[in-house]
Amino acid sequence: MWGVAAGAVGALALWRLHALGSGRNPDVVTGGWLLLSVLALALYGARRRLRVLPLGPASAWLALHVIGGVACVGLYLVHAGLAWPSGAADQALAALFLVVFVSGTVGHLLQALLPIRLTRAGDEIIYERIPAEIARLRAQAESTIVEAASACGHDTLGTYYAQSLAWYFDRPRFTLQHVLGTAAAQAWEARKLAAVERLLDPRERASLAGLAHLCRAKRAVDVQYALQTLLRRWTYLHAPAAAAFLVMAAWHSMAAFVYSR
Amino acid sequence: MAPGGRPAAIVGRLARWDVPFGADMSDAIVDALLERPEIAAIRADRFPAGVPLRGILRNDARIVTLSPGEIAVREGDYGNSAFLILDGDLRVVLPPGLPRETLGRQTPRNAGWLATLARALRPSPKFPETRDVGAAAGAAATAADRDPRALTFLQDIPAILDRHRSVRLGAGEIFGEIAALGRVPRSATVFAETPSRLLEIRWQGLRELRRHDPGWRRMIDERYRRNALLNHLQAHAFFASLDDATLASVAAAVRFRTYGDADWHLQHRRGRDAPPAGADHAADPIDDEAVIAGEGGPADSVYLIRSGFARVSCIVGGGRRTVTYLGVGAQFGLAEAHTAWRAGGEVRLSQTLSAIGQVDVLRVPFRVLAEHVFPGLREVPPPYATQRRYEDDAFVDWLIDERWINGTQTMLIDLDRCVRCDDCVTACAATHDGNPRFVRHGPVSDHWMVANACMHCQDPVCMIGCPTGAIHRHELGGVVVINDDTCIGCGTCAASCPYDNIRMVEIADRSGTPVVDEAGKAVRKATKCDLCVGQPGGPACVRACPQDALRRTGGQALLLHGVEGVRR
Numbered sequence: 001m002w003g004v005a006a007g008a009v010g011a012l013a014l015w016r017l018h019a020l021g022s023g024r025n026p027d028v029v030t031g032g033w034l035l036l037s038v039l040a041l042a043l044y045g046a047r048r049r050l051r052v053l054p055l056g057p058a059s060a061w062l063a064l065h066v067i068g069g070v071a072c073v074g075l076y077l078v079h080a081g082l083a084w085p086s087g088a089a090d091q092a093l094a095a096l097f098l099v100v101f102v103s104g105t106v107g108h109l110l111q112a113l114l115p116i117r118l119t120r121a122g123d124e125i126i127y128e129r130i131p132a133e134i135a136r137l138r139a140q141a142e143s144t145i146v147e148a149a150s151a152c153g154h155d156t157l158g159t160y161y162a163q164s165l166a167w168y169f170d171r172p173r174f175t176l177q178h179v180l181g182t183a184a185a186q187a188w189e190a191r192k193l194a195a196v197e198r199l200l201d202p203r204e205r206a207s208l209a210g211l212a213h214l215c216r217a218k219r220a221v222d223v224q225y226a227l228q229t230l231l232r233r234w235t236y237l238h239a240p241a242a243a244a245f246l247v248m249a250a251w252h253s254m255a256a257f258v259y260s261r
Numbered sequence: 262m263a264p265g266g267r268p269a270a271i272v273g274r275l276a277r278w279d280v281p282f283g284a285d286m287s288d289a290i291v292d293a294l295l296e297r298p299e300i301a302a303i304r305a306d307r308f309p310a311g312v313p314l315r316g317i318l319r320n321d322a323r324i325v326t327l328s329p330g331e332i333a334v335r336e337g338d339y340g341n342s343a344f345l346i347l348d349g350d351l352r353v354v355l356p357p358g359l360p361r362e363t364l365g366r367q368t369p370r371n372a373g374w375l376a377t378l379a380r381a382l383r384p385s386p387k388f389p390e391t392r393d394v395g396a397a398a399g400a401a402a403t404a405a406d407r408d409p410r411a412l413t414f415l416q417d418i419p420a421i422l423d424r425h426r427s428v429r430l431g432a433g434e435i436f437g438e439i440a441a442l443g444r445v446p447r448s449a450t451v452f453a454e455t456p457s458r459l460l461e462i463r464w465q466g467l468r469e470l471r472r473h474d475p476g477w478r479r480m481i482d483e484r485y486r487r488n489a490l491l492n493h494l495q496a497h498a499f500f501a502s503l504d505d506a507t508l509a510s511v512a513a514a515v516r517f518r519t520y521g522d523a524d525w526h527l528q529h530r531r532g533r534d535a536p537p538a539g540a541d542h543a544a545d546p547i548d549d550e551a552v553i554a555g556e557g558g559p560a561d562s563v564y565l566i567r568s569g570f571a572r573v574s575c576i577v578g579g580g581r582r583t584v585t586y587l588g589v590g591a592q593f594g595l596a597e598a599h600t601a602w603r604a605g606g607e608v609r610l611s612q613t614l615s616a617i618g619q620v621d622v623l624r625v626p627f628r629v630l631a632e633h634v635f636p637g638l639r640e641v642p643p644p645y646a647t648q649r650r651y652e653d654d655a656f657v658d659w660l661i662d663e664r665w666i667n668g669t670q671t672m673l674i675d676l677d678r679c680v681r682c683d684d685c686v687t688a689c690a691a692t693h694d695g696n697p698r699f700v701r702h703g704p705v706s707d708h709w710m711v712a713n714a715c716m717h718c719q720d721p722v723c724m725i726g727c728p729t730g731a732i733h734r735h736e737l738g739g740v741v742v743i744n745d746d747t748c749i750g751c752g753t754c755a756a757s758c759p760y761d762n763i764r765m766v767e768i769a770d771r772s773g774t775p776v777v778d779e780a781g782k783a784v785r786k787a788t789k790c791d792l793c794v795g796q797p798g799g800p801a802c803v804r805a806c807p808q809d810a811l812r813r814t815g816g817q818a819l820l821l822h823g824v825e826g827v828r829r
Contacts, residue, residue: 048684048805048807050381051381051684051687051688051691051692051801051804051805052377052380052381052688052691052692052796052801053377053378053381053798054377054796054797054798054799054804055798055804056804057803057804057806057809058684058804058805058806058807059806059807059808059809061807062807062808111680111808114680115676115677115678115679115680115681115808115810116677116708118676118681119676119677119705119708124676124702124705124710125702126683126700126701126702127681127683228681231680231681231682232681232682
């Protein structure tokens with residue numbers, strides 16, 4: 001398929017040269033092919049919504065979407081060249097095309113890389129269950145604190161939890177750091193846990209070990225949250241930009257058609 | 262603490278007779294049964310103290326009364342019990358059997374393109390698990406307030422007897438034991454011709470009767486030999502060339518035996534839910550498996566798997582290595598026995614055959630093989646062997662230990678490719694009125710996840726005990742499906758599924774109002790993956806995966822080709 005796409009783009013480029021040599025304006029034809037191709041790419045979104053219909057495997061559609069997307073870059077270059085356009089509308093159109101292409105490329109890369117990181121991180125969890133899982137861990141941490149306080153008769157651990165760990169167990173934390181793959185969360189946990197250890201009696205230290213275990217579990221959930229969020233949200237840029245590009249491209253085509261007559 | 266630091270839980274085992282089969286069985290009824298000639302002939306002193314004959318009758322049996330036309334067992338259903346006729350006459354319908362509609366089954370039909378398009382365009386119901394009230398009302402009963410047998414009546418018996426060939430069964434005869442002991446579908450429909458009273462014995466009790474009473478063992482074995490063994494033997498290539506008389510003499514010498522834990526699915530499920538307390542280092546499951554034929558033992562028989570699964574393993578270093586697993590129709594020991602026959606000396610088995618869960622085995626003695634089979638045998642399959650590297654054993658052991666081998670349509674997800682978009686789940690929901698029929702979550706080995714989706718097992722233990730036959734194999738490909746209209750929501754299938762792949766849901770009408778029965782209890786239905794049966798294009802989950810990360814595959818294919826091989 002890659003070869004077919006490259007051949008088609010190459011053929012259109014050769015035709016454009018031939019048309020220019022024979023004094024004809026090729027832009028309507030090259031622009032038309034570009035618009036048709038982008039419309040075809042948009043069908044992938046429609047396929048994802050028509051799940052019940054036997055329209056072939058979505059993986060084949062995605063493969064065509066990716067190949068078609070790269071081919072559209074070639075078509076765009078054949079149509080518009082490398083020069084940055086001068087008019088405001090054309091600049092907006094070019095910028096949208098760039099955003100769609102770059103976001104699509106980045107998204108494709110993320111889809112190739114992040115699943116492997118998610119698998120290696122372990123503790124697989126369904127995205128929608130993450131808030132409930134964090135709430136469960138928080139409840140477990142708070143119950144550990146209450147048990148320690150009632151067993152020891154003082155609330156050192158409770159005060160420490162309210163000052164430091166409550167923030168951590170409140171919601172997903174260190175999202176960017178987890179996306180970047182740094183050990184910031186691990187370092188933060190180690191620093192916070194070590195800071196209070198000297199203030200605790202042996203029984204509280206056992207509870208602190210329990211809290212450390214819960215921190216590790218929370219970190220694993222946070223990693224899942226960070227990576228799964230990114231896997232889901234990159235399309236929040238790609239899809240609206242693509243829709244906006246389609247609208248502007250249609251308007252651009254009509255304007256070009258009208259003014260070319 | 263269990264591995265991973267989770268708090269450990271202590272798992273108790275279910276006691277055998279915690280839940281009697283029939284709630285109405287009394288000492289008086291048991292006394293009356295003990296007077297009957299079929300029961301009186303049983304020597305009670307042969308039974309162990311823990312499983313007395315009285316206890317079996319009291320807890321593993323129940324009295325069933327049938328009116329004329331009432332179906333006792335239905336062809337194609339999976340059953341867990343056999344029947345001894347106490348009074349009355351019944352009829353066994355001979356092939357081709359009764360029409361599907363007469364038996365209360367749905368007719369399979371593939372949805373057309375237009376219907377599929379209409380479904381795609383129709384908005385999903387606003388509320389989960391909604392049903393048409395009329396259909397729901399017909400089934401609005403809980404297990405508690407309905408006869409658990411909930412059988413079907415046949416109308417116009419004379420016409421049925423006129424149109425279909427049948428055989429009469431009278432008092433003292435037994436039927437249903439093959440399906441009960443072999444976990445195979447009922448081979449024929451049996452219905453009452455006159456008012457009848459039956460003693461229904463669940464297979465656990467039947468197993469004990471067969472084990473401890475030579476008379477019952479002989480009777481059941483003879484019935485098995487007469488009805489099913491010849492067909493089973495003929496299915497094997499090395500018996501195929503034998504004439505009927507020779508095959509009959511082979512069948513007469515075959516020994517039939519059951520190995521392993523009959524309640525494996527319940528124990529397996531409990532084991533998965535809560536790992537054993539204090540298990541820092543999990544025991545090797547192979548060590549717990551009942552040995553059918555041990556490595557180093559004499560190669561004096563061929564073992565044929567009649568139902569269930571068995572593991573072939575051999576000693577490597579200080580442990581035992583899984584070579585492969587065998588399913589229904591496979592043989593073990595043929596190569597070694599043939600070598601012994603050719604060499605004229607004693608040959609020892611180089612591998613062990615052990616039961617995975619419960620397995621029924623036919624043992625063909627060497628004497629019979631030497632006389633009837635080996636002289637005409639041209640090709641002898643070699644002993645089982647593996648070319649796997651040791652590190653690849655982990656995956657095979659996982660397949661077997663977790664019983665994934667039981668699946669024929671296991672949902673396997675490559676987590677290294679899955680982008681967690683849940684398109685598979687939404688596609689499933691879109692195909693089932695907005696209700697997904699699986700959970701994209703489950704046990705993981707390396708980067709492979711077996712999701713909580715019905716695996717459409719080879720040995721579907723979920724079907725055992727369904728009182729209405731609502732859960733059954735569909736004619737289109739034999740996938741396991743649930744007839745929503747006849748499901749009474751008893752939850753037997755969900756409790757039996759070792760993989761937790763059946764969910765009980767409370768249903769609502771189209772306006773979202775919960776449906777309850779007369780007692781105010783919510784009406785529940787069993788739900789699970791139906792493999793989009795009847796939908797054009799196959800399972801929507803597979804088609805919807807944009808990364809080609811999701812596969813439906815069987816255990817045998819996984820073992821033969823590995824997961825990487827199954828991918829394409």
